[in-house]
Amino acid sequence: NKIPQQIDLLVTNIGTLVTPLGNHPRGGIEMQELQVIAGAAVAIHAGRIAWVGQEQEVQGALQGVEILATIDAGGRLVTPGLVDPHTHLVHGGSREHELALKRSGVPYLEILARGGGIHSTVNATRNTSEDALYSKALSSLNEMMLQGVTTVEAKSGYGLTLEDELKQLRVAKRLQENHPLTLVSTFMGAHAVPPEYKGREEEYVDLIVDEMLPRVTDEGLAEFCDVFCEQGVFTIEQSRHILMEGKRNGLIPKIHADEIVTLGGAQLAAEVGAISAEHLLASSDEGLQEMAEGGVIPVLLPGTSFNLGLTEHARARDMIDRYDLPVAIATDYNPGSCPTESIQLIISLASVNLKMTPEEILTACTINAANALGRGFEIGTIEAGKRADLAIFDAPSLAYLPYHFGINHTHGVIKDGRVLVW
Numbered sequence: 001n002k003i004p005q006q007i008d009l010l011v012t013n014i015g016t017l018v019t020p021l022g023n024h025p026r027g028g029i030e031m032q033e034l035q036v037i038a039g040a041a042v043a044i045h046a047g048r049i050a051w052v053g054q055e056q057e058v059q060g061a062l063q064g065v066e067i068l069a070t071i072d073a074g075g076r077l078v079t080p081g082l083v084d085p086h087t088h089l090v091h092g093g094s095r096e097h098e099l100a101l102k103r104s105g106v107p108y109l110e111i112l113a114r115g116g117g118i119h120s121t122v123n124a125t126r127n128t129s130e131d132a133l134y135s136k137a138l139s140s141l142n143e144m145m146l147q148g149v150t151t152v153e154a155k156s157g158y159g160l161t162l163e164d165e166l167k168q169l170r171v172a173k174r175l176q177e178n179h180p181l182t183l184v185s186t187f188m189g190a191h192a193v194p195p196e197y198k199g200r201e202e203e204y205v206d207l208i209v210d211e212m213l214p215r216v217t218d219e220g221l222a223e224f225c226d227v228f229c230e231q232g233v234f235t236i237e238q239s240r241h242i243l244m245e246g247k248r249n250g251l252i253p254k255i256h257a258d259e260i261v262t263l264g265g266a267q268l269a270a271e272v273g274a275i276s277a278e279h280l281l282a283s284s285d286e287g288l289q290e291m292a293e294g295g296v297i298p299v300l301l302p303g304t305s306f307n308l309g310l311t312e313h314a315r316a317r318d319m320i321d322r323y324d325l326p327v328a329i330a331t332d333y334n335p336g337s338c339p340t341e342s343i344q345l346i347i348s349l350a351s352v353n354l355k356m357t358p359e360e361i362l363t364a365c366t367i368n369a370a371n372a373l374g375r376g377f378e379i380g381t382i383e384a385g386k387r388a389d390l391a392i393f394d395a396p397s398l399a400y401l402p403y404h405f406g407i408n409h410t411h412g413v414i415k416d417g418r419v420l421v422w
């Protein structure tokens with residue numbers, strides 16, 4: 001805590017400040033260990049946290065320092081700004097027309113095989129202008145901000161032609177430039193094989209590798225590369241090829257792994273050096289072990305298993321207790337398997353279905369999520385030097401967030417030292 005000459009914003013009267021500490025991904029017992037400060041204050045300078053601690057101490061420390069603005073947190077709960085490390089933010093249309101089919105028991109992969117599912121959203125996205133995609137994604141991003149989220153990952157994968165993938169990624173880039181939240185972009189041309197390539201799957205893989213990847217990196221449109229590695233979608237071999245080629249083009253691998261069928265996506269994640277592996281409902285013990293050895297972060301999506309009506313969920317308890325894996329959680333916001341922007345709903349589902357504690361859940365949607373995006377060094381905790389991203393909740397305690405479900409607890413959001421919501 002070194003105090004600069006000037007403080008741009010001083011947040012006072014924080015009832016309880018709760019934050020994980022340290023930049024390293026945390027698994028095991030560590031996910032449970034938070035710093036809790038009752039009666040806290042946070043001083044912000046140039047968009048960064050300059051000082052955090054007990055409010056009485058700050059009064060002394062700030063003697064003679066010019067304070068440009070003060071905001072009273074009213075005794076509320078303050079956490080790091082939440083991080084949503086897995087969303088399909090940019091897409092056209094919606095899929096409520098598939099609801100009855102889904103509820104009558106037709107499995108997710110069956111709807112996809114019949115030309116619906118992802119393909120239906122691909123059609124809608126191809127037929128939506130870049131500007132219309134932008135305003136739709138913008139309203140979702142604002143919704144996420146109102147939930148207390150300050151950093152969001154966004155995947156492409158509903159274009160599946162060179163031009164339509166670029167269109168989706170350009171929308172994300174424009175949002176990155178114009179919206180106060182931090183947006184992190186992932187290229188996911190390997191989300192499904194488009195119908196025009198049916199029976200010529202290898203040619204579509206070649207299109208991704210030879211044309212899409214170089215253009216995406218040339219235009220600086222993505223940081224990560226993701227593949228839907230699943231039975232009937234992309235095989236282990238195809239996924240390995242795409243992720244390795246992505247890596248050669250400078251994109252860090254991510255993977256939708258073992259969501260429905262145990263294909264070995266978790267092992268592949270470790271093999272290719274993926275930063276994270278997502279879903280993991282059907283991962284084997286060997287897969288989890290190799291992820292732990294390879295330092296791969298599991299990103300769990302309890303909204304998806306909930307919305308697909310599954311009775312089995314990802315084995316978060318095993319991941320944390322047995323494998324020491326630094327579990328992260330995300331919305332997976334998308335028009336098919338998980339149409340919600342609400343990270344707070346995900347927080348409650350992580351409690352009910354993943355059996356995670358409130359402390360583990362906070363670690364999962366702050367520092368571990370930040371690390372799943374390679375950003376743990378600058379976000380995900382409330383520590384001096386980090387970006388001043390804070391969420392202020394109308395809640396008497398951390399446990400109240402998962403406990404009182406289905407409503408929005410957000411009172412305020414501060415991003416890079418700017419008050420966006422109050």
Ligand code: NIG
Pocket residue numbers: 088117118121228256259304332334335336337338
């Ligand atoms: O993460 N599983 C694959 N992709 C998305 C769903 C996409 C969709 O159904 O439109 C997911 O769940």
Ligand code: FE
Pocket residue numbers: 086087088256332334
């Ligand atoms: Fe997804």
